[in-house]
Amino acid sequence: MSGSAENIGDGSTATHNRVDPEHFAFTADSEAEIVKILAKYPAGREASAVLPLLYIVQEQMRHDTGSAWVPRIAMDFVAHRLEMPPIRVYEVATFYLMFNTSPVGRYHLQICTTTPCWLRGSDAVVAACRRVTGIKGWHETSADGLFTMSEVECLGACVNAPILQVDNDYYEDMDASSTSRLLEALKRGEAPPQPGSMIGRLTSAPEGGPMTLTAAER
């Protein structure tokens, strides 16, 4: 897939082999959302809404095209809408890795490999992802266009490490088999398992259920 070798979130290298759509316009749903967002900011400060608007762009792209990314033409659209220079929008969109400035697969797999996750076995999660999807490197998209793999820094859920973020959902306490199960299900087009802990942990409670003040003998 074109753009597969790109550094996702890094606009600098993405300008050349990116396939921008010809047109971009907000859908009625997005427009309704934008009105709500703009109402939060005082007149003349609309530029403050650039982050939420870019997020709306990405969600709309996910919904409409199955690939959650922010095309440049959409950044120009946002710039025009917020009356700010386009370059200021490019700066924001490329700064935050959560915005994809090049197309991604249907499912964006974001694997945390920072120390706590790594200690708890993120390498196995990565290996499982590679095995199931056939993706070799980071920021690549699988041949079937379903998956893009990204290495991310701490996702802030270390208690339930390792974490695999699929689009906006956190799958926690992952290991090789749960990762394979999850990705195979996505591949077959089945409803994915409920996000959250894969070992039945309640939020971030200890494994095997709450223990504080419940087991005096331990």
Added chain:
Amino acid sequence: MVKLRIDDTDVEVEAGSSVLQACEKAGREIPHFCYHERLSVAGNCRMCLVEIEKAPKPIASCAYPVAEGMVVRTDTQVVRQARRGVMEFLLINHPLDCPICDQGGQCDLQDQSYAYGMDHSRYAENKRAVKDKYLGPLVKTVMTRCIQCTRCIRFATEIAGVPELGATARGENMEVGTYVEHALTSELSGNMIDICPVGALTNKPGAFVARPWELKHTESVDALDAVGTPIRVDVRGLEVLQILPGVNDEINDEWLGDKSRFSVDGLKRRRLDRPWVRQDGKLRPASWQEAFNAIAARLGGVPAARIGAVAGDLCDGESMMALKDLMAAFGSSNLDCRQDGAKLDASRRDFYLFNSTIAGLDVADAILLVGTNPRREAPILNARIRKRWLATSGRLPIGIIGSATDLTYKAENLGANAGLLASLGERAPDFFSRMQDAERPMVVVGQSALARDDGNSVLADAWDLAKTIGALQDEWHGFNVLHTAASRVCALDLGFMPGPGAIDFDAMVDGGVDLLWLLGADEFDTRRIGPHTFVVYQGHHGDKGAARADVVLPGAAYTEKDGTYVNMEGRVQHGYRALFAPGEAREDWRIIRAFSSVAGRPLPYDDIDGVRARMAAVNPVLGRTGLQRFGCSDLSGPCPQLGREHATDSQIGELVADYYLTNPISRASPTMAECSRIAPAALAQPALPIAAE
């Protein structure tokens, strides 16, 4: 004022100053890269670290405000160690290509690494490499050298008013550029080369040509627009290699327009380096004597009333003085300096000057631009208006009568009709009342408003408007004429205008004279000159005028002669010769002086002091350099002889269609041609929102 101690020196600085400014006041040099006194503070290079008593760690002095009783140390072990650390980090990814870098020898990073750099690198990993960016035909980029000080980004956004540069991505991947590749659309882009502290942005047309220490510097004055920007002409051998801005806070701060900076390659192309005489319909090379004889022979049978002279836009005062005296010696006062046909009243100096002065823009509180596009006619002045507009947080009322758009600040377009001037109160009451309420309002009239049949009425109407809104005060003169030609004000000062009963430019070129002396006059359609008119072209470039001429006298360009220039404010300045004119070309006033002897009517001066003494006698203003500032003491307006017809309700057109090609030097420049070629594409881009940063 705040008192503080820097090392062992007590200094007093204004509240709100930064520690770095206080240190400089105390005579301590603080190394820095991102800090620039005319830009906002970024504080990201970390080179300006100093120790402040009671602070736990070194502090970036450029971004730290002074406080009463502060004790600052700028040269301790900790400070030096900290700066060395910063320098080491900066050099981690900076290539060691100084020997092939055009910034070498004038590089802040190079200089400061002598003081704070290590003699070896502890970094064994791969350096990062960054793809070069295309920023147009003027600015060359080697982005691997960029230390991300963001000066260029801030310059584009704040000074130039074209927010096109930015820093995309982050951390190791951060890059400075336009993201979407396109040429910068600023007329001030060359200044980014100056402010770039490293070799990331360099002079594209002048790449790999010279080292700074090979160049001979000559301080002079720019002659390609009427701002009178101080410049430094850098010469090696017989070639001008670059022109850089000088610093004058009253004129240009430290900026220079791209045309003035990059037209240098036009100075060595299409030059007239020997006299030419037309024989059998074709120009042939000739000697000076032959050329002079040809003119003298033709001059013999022509009555005084059929001789005329036109001064071009780049002329120095001396040559215009000599030509005027020569014409007077033959009994002719058919003189004109207005090839654009602008109606100007030279009877009083404040009728044709930019009276509020350029520095006066800094205190103006309402501006009306009439028939002028300062961005194209005087980019430095436009940047000054933007500076004022920013200083007022965008509240400065600016009105436009004319077609100017996209001036880098918000302006209210009141319409393009010249008739608006006389009826502004009725037709734009809101803006009119804001002008009236202003303490120091300015009315600025451009040449395109005056180069009309009813230009005199426009001038008078503009004056009356200035009077009505109270712009003409004892201490503040709010009536301004914005000129585009460097020679214009000096010509008007010298009275290079039709004398009593004499004919003006249009009449002269349309067959009113039999002998027409064009002193560097190329800015009109030479086909208007009839076939029986004998044309003497004196100038430095083979442009339109020389092509039509019967005799060509090779003169000197503004870099090749000592000359007097008066800018639109009326500031008298001297330019200096940086090199000799090519071949047989000579300084223009000397040519005229030499011809006067051949013609048997020698002019009474033999050296430049003599010419200048004569100029001072004609107009005492020219007797000394500098600017004399006036308020308005006489409210009676220009052109009183007219029956006070108001300007008609017709559109004001644009005069300067192409900023890059307004004079023979720029038209000979391949760089300017390239800029002109890509400019339409840039103009076709949707206008950027105006950056109020």
